[in-house]
Amino acid sequence: MSGGSLGIRSGSYGSLDKQLQNGVLPIQVPSATKTKPFKTFKEKETFLHWICKFAGRKKVGLLLLCAISAAIFVWVLYLGKGAFDNMLQPKNISKYSEQTVCLYMFVDEETKSDLETEHGLNESKKIGLWRIVVAHNLPYANGRRNGKAVSDARFSLWIDGKLQLLVDPYQILERFLWRKTATFAISRHYIRFDVFEEAEANKAARKYDNASIDFQVDFYKKEGLTPYSEAKLPIASDVPEGCAIIREHVPISNLFTCLWFNEIDRFTSRDQLSFSTVRDSVAAKTNWTVNMFLDCERRNFVVQKHHKGVLAMLAQMAPPAIYPPPPPLSLANNPPRKSSLEIASVSPKHRRDWRVGSR
Numbered sequence: 001m002s003g004g005s006l007g008i009r010s011g012s013y014g015s016l017d018k019q020l021q022n023g024v025l026p027i028q029v030p031s032a033t034k035t036k037p038f039k040t041f042k043e044k045e046t047f048l049h050w051i052c053k054f055a056g057r058k059k060v061g062l063l064l065l066c067a068i069s070a071a072i073f074v075w076v077l078y079l080g081k082g083a084f085d086n087m088l089q090p091k092n093i094s095k096y097s098e099q100t101v102c103l104y105m106f107v108d109e110e111t112k113s114d115l116e117t118e119h120g121l122n123e124s125k126k127i128g129l130w131r132i133v134v135a136h137n138l139p140y141a142n143g144r145r146n147g148k149a150v151s152d153a154r155f156s157l158w159i160d161g162k163l164q165l166l167v168d169p170y171q172i173l174e175r176f177l178w179r180k181t182a183t184f185a186i187s188r189h190y191i192r193f194d195v196f197e198e199a200e201a202n203k204a205a206r207k208y209d210n211a212s213i214d215f216q217v218d219f220y221k222k223e224g225l226t227p228y229s230e231a232k233l234p235i236a237s238d239v240p241e242g243c244a245i246i247r248e249h250v251p252i253s254n255l256f257t258c259l260w261f262n263e264i265d266r267f268t269s270r271d272q273l274s275f276s277t278v279r280d281s282v283a284a285k286t287n288w289t290v291n292m293f294l295d296c297e298r299r300n301f302v303v304q305k306h307h308k309g310v311l312a313m314l315a316q317m318a319p320p321a322i323y324p325p326p327p328p329l330s331l332a333n334n335p336p337r338k339s340s341l342e343i344a345s346v347s348p349k350h351r352r353d354w355r356v357g358s359r
Helices: 016-021 041-047 050-053 095-100 109-119 169-178 196-206 210-222 251-266 270-285 295-303 310-315
Strands: 063-065 072-079 101-107 131-134 153-161 163-165 184-188 241-250 291-293 302-303
Touching: 050 063, 095 169, 101 109, 101 302, 109 131, 153 163, 169 241, 169 291, 184 251, 184 295, 210 270, 241 251, 241 270, 241 295, 251 270, 251 295, 295 302
Parallel strands: 072 101, 101 131, 184 291
Antiparallel strands: 063 072, 063 153, 153 241, 163 302, 184 241
16 A cells, blocks of 8 residues: 555554563563652642643643653643543553553643543543643643653553544554664655655644744755655655654653654754754764654544544535435336337348358
8 A cells, every 4th residue: 555545554453462471561670760750640640740831732732641650650741732622532542551540631721621521520530541741831832842751761652632442552562663663753744755845835834933834944055954765765755744753761762752852843843844853863873763664554543533623514514415215116006008119010121131152
């Protein structure tokens, strides 16, 4: 299937039960790097308290964080989105993950009020699988710049808020990181591979002001950015589809993420424009690279949902008119009438007329 396909590639995920039987999970961590495990939700919330000052993204985000202590966190950043997106619960989560994964949803005051109205958020601070934590004092007015901050984590999976997780997180880690011996995985854009084309598409869609986009791309061009071509193979694309990011938190991937965020902070918040420049800069000095998988593979473990406004508009639209089929003809009551036209008989041609050259 081509990279530009909008289809869904059938999944090939390792069996979670077999991984458990083979001792692959829970993740084995060297004793020297282990930290004291959390015992209660209160202790976890105390540990995560500092992150509330920085965690934020007005686009809803989901982070799966496997801490060094092998405790696993799933975070949703749901800031300013209460009136924009519906809360999405993950599906197909295994019993093992339900027992080992702590799910946190970070919200602001506005979203908290919406959740209280729509979902009956009470003192338990839980809605479905999510435990609600209110974030304050976000550092940026631009929600896309608010930090994709993580704690002392081993692995993470970030998913955009308009997407719903459909596959157990352990199986996603196995397929896109462990099976590929990669530390960073992200899907390619489904149709665009070139940064210059992505910049023009952003301007056409008014994602950011044109002057800022042109300044950023011109800067990268002077730094050596060239249009994507087959000469860059095995690099599959220069433009990611940034709605799903899977990573292992090792120094090299942490460095890449830090440098990438610096570009988002320095130039526009359109992270797809700066991705390839940072990736190539790190790869030029190391043997590290990114696993850029097909977009159809991403569509296999997440599904896109409409925003609230779109759903409301669809609900108000009149349903298509459905007309009943015409009643069947009743031959018993209305037999066909005999035609009044006489059929003229045609005599066959004489044998001598068609036996040419019989003599």
